[in-house]
Amino acid sequence: MKTDVSIGLLGLGTVGCGVVKLIRQHQEELVHQLGYEVKVKRILVRDIEKDRDIEIDPASITLNPDDILNDPEIDVVVEVMGGVNEARQYIIKALENKKHVVTANKDLIALYGPELQELAWKNQCDLLYEASVGGGIPIIRGLTDGLVSDRIQKVMGIVNGTTNFILTKMMDEGVSYEEALRDAQALGFAEADPTADVEGLDAARKMAILARLAFYTNVKLEDVEVGGITNLSSEDLHYGKTLGYTMKLIGVAECQDEQIEVCVQPTFVAQNHPLASVKNEFNAVYINGEAIGEAMFYGPGAGSMPTATAVVSDVVAAIKNMQLGVNGRNLRGPRFERKLMPLDQRYGQFYIRLHLKDQVGAFSKITSAFSALDISFKRILQTPDKRDELAEIIIVTHKVSLDRFQKVLLQLNEMPVVKEVNSYYLVEGEA
């Protein structure tokens, strides 16, 4: 009789080391849970000599992926190497060799999740990826099991720790984007090339994954509208704060009348909204369901050990399924065709900042433009500008359809009394 389960690890970076540590530290609990010992039999690395903060038996390390993918003793392959093409090839081979796969790779799942899922089902294997969204937060299980009976209407999340750390610094300490980014890099919360994080691409991948699971539909990455945080000005953050908002990079996935929208945008969130108190590198996913109303899952969105928690919980699930002989049944769900929601059916509140020429009737001209499009104001803030012939105006609108908001933006840009439309952001919640 088998007394242990062997896993193969593809990658031994931050998360890989966490997985090895967690399996060692919690071996007693794993044996209690599973009746089996969980052994990391083989680890694929790029560089054998690299210094790592854990001790690894040199015999278990390999440069050859086939030592894992072709080893009949290995039941579960854990992919924590990152990147897309190689990882995809290895996972395909693992599934074809009837190995269950656990991955933390959001880039890969966002791009090839549905294709890999099909392959997993065909081979009666598990493909699990809890760690791909929200690090250690069990948000994927929350959606697919915990809220399975509900009809999800909206998923709104802070799903990128790097940008949330930067924005927290900018809002709470008033530092510039550049300084906050340097701090994040120094503390290991941002990479040397932060593009994927600060441009919103990483968050977009995670939102695509969440939207697929929430709405049972095949959201493609290119369906996600993406905005980043690189152009935020400290003026806007200051004014937002004055108005009772905090700036967050918010991913929204919404489904209405079988149409969906998925976007990632810097957004002013009302201070009393549950997402406003999510600080630094933490993540949170806020869910609106027809029956549950609102719920939120909060926790560390990255980091070696938290992410390892999600990976190893998936490994446990795969092993339990092996014991029961029911692998390949997870995350199965109906697939609906859903169209993207057209702009005239999408609504949002907006913050807009602009400079008017200080002429008699200037303000009345812009308010007529708004009211002609039936856009009403919730808040107006006029501040004296240094350039004294100009007036700086901040407007927070009530809910407006996105097509009408785009129209008013066009009109404002063409009006002679408007010197410049400086910025506009989505607003969430009531400040």
Next chain:
Amino acid sequence: MKTDVSIGLLGLGTVGCGVVKLIRQHQEELVHQLGYEVKVKRILVRDIEKDRDIEIDPASITLNPDDILNDPEIDVVVEVMGGVNEARQYIIKALENKKHVVTANKDLIALYGPELQELAWKNQCDLLYEASVGGGIPIIRGLTDGLVSDRIQKVMGIVNGTTNFILTKMMDEGVSYEEALRDAQALGFAEADPTADVEGLDAARKMAILARLAFYTNVKLEDVEVGGITNLSSEDLHYGKTLGYTMKLIGVAECQDEQIEVCVQPTFVAQNHPLASVKNEFNAVYINGEAIGEAMFYGPGAGSMPTATAVVSDVVAAIKNMQLGVNGRNLRGPRFERKLMPLDQRYGQFYIRLHLKDQVGAFSKITSAFSALDISFKRILQTPDKRDELAEIIIVTHKVSLDRFQKVLLQLNEMPVVKEVNSYYLVEGEA
């Protein structure tokens, strides 16, 4: 071939009506998920004539539990009738008749959960009770699946919506306990007899359930220390607010060195703590795990439809298990014997309010008592008292063992310079 699954409902109150509604409204999704139609075949009620806000086929209603428990067509019994003895008898009979059971009954699970779980395993049936804690929040799955690979150190929660509603009113609007209770009753957030809620008993039951799952041990209800909110004074809430705290009824379950403590106490929570922003009838459970660090699950802790979400998600899980032939494997876990943690190994910060006689050296006498027991102060607030021969002192201590805190309380009560120790509360977080 079977094309539907029949469930029997014990009880048709708030939650029962929600379950019927949810199954009707989401039938399409359920069929997609399961391949089966889910039919509520029979409903046990106490009063056939009672007005209900949903339409029910009179033929499906019965006063006789055996119409459900002995019906071979019924696969899943959903117990939402509440109460302990009858519900327990019916569930036992259902399990013995090889029916899977889903229950929302925290009183029953807190008292008889382990016994019923054993019976379910013996009969290869599922016994699921996600709705028993935190209403619609999938916290039980979060612990048993999502965080299965972690070693949970502490579970801290706001798990009673009634008291959280009352405390929110008292803190935010400054109203008295009596007035807040009346409001809660008028809005349906508190029952005519609110004892179980306001005395902390309901929260204690839920914490016992969570502690069992988190620490794999058989916590008994009598192991939970319980305090309620009926004696809170508006003075203390006012001073707490001044010091940066908000008052919450907090359940804590902690495990250290294989010893546990479980208690429910009114607690001052620092305003910047994630639990402080949980308002009104909402619930939240905050978890510390060795690997994940901190995570939180937030949502509606009660209500017809949210609770029905958790119930029907359990029904879906039971039916999926039926299809796979793996019922009776859920929530199985190792059981450790764990002792209760002795007072000298339990630590807490405390808020304490007392009146001193206004004598020279009085304050120095009490500070000596504290420092002799090695208890240091974090904050001190002295306020002039109306009774002008007295001084009112509020102290927030640093962490102190509970036995030493009890000693200092005894000494203070016996000191001639101390007129009265008015109140003391646990403090959580750094204000």
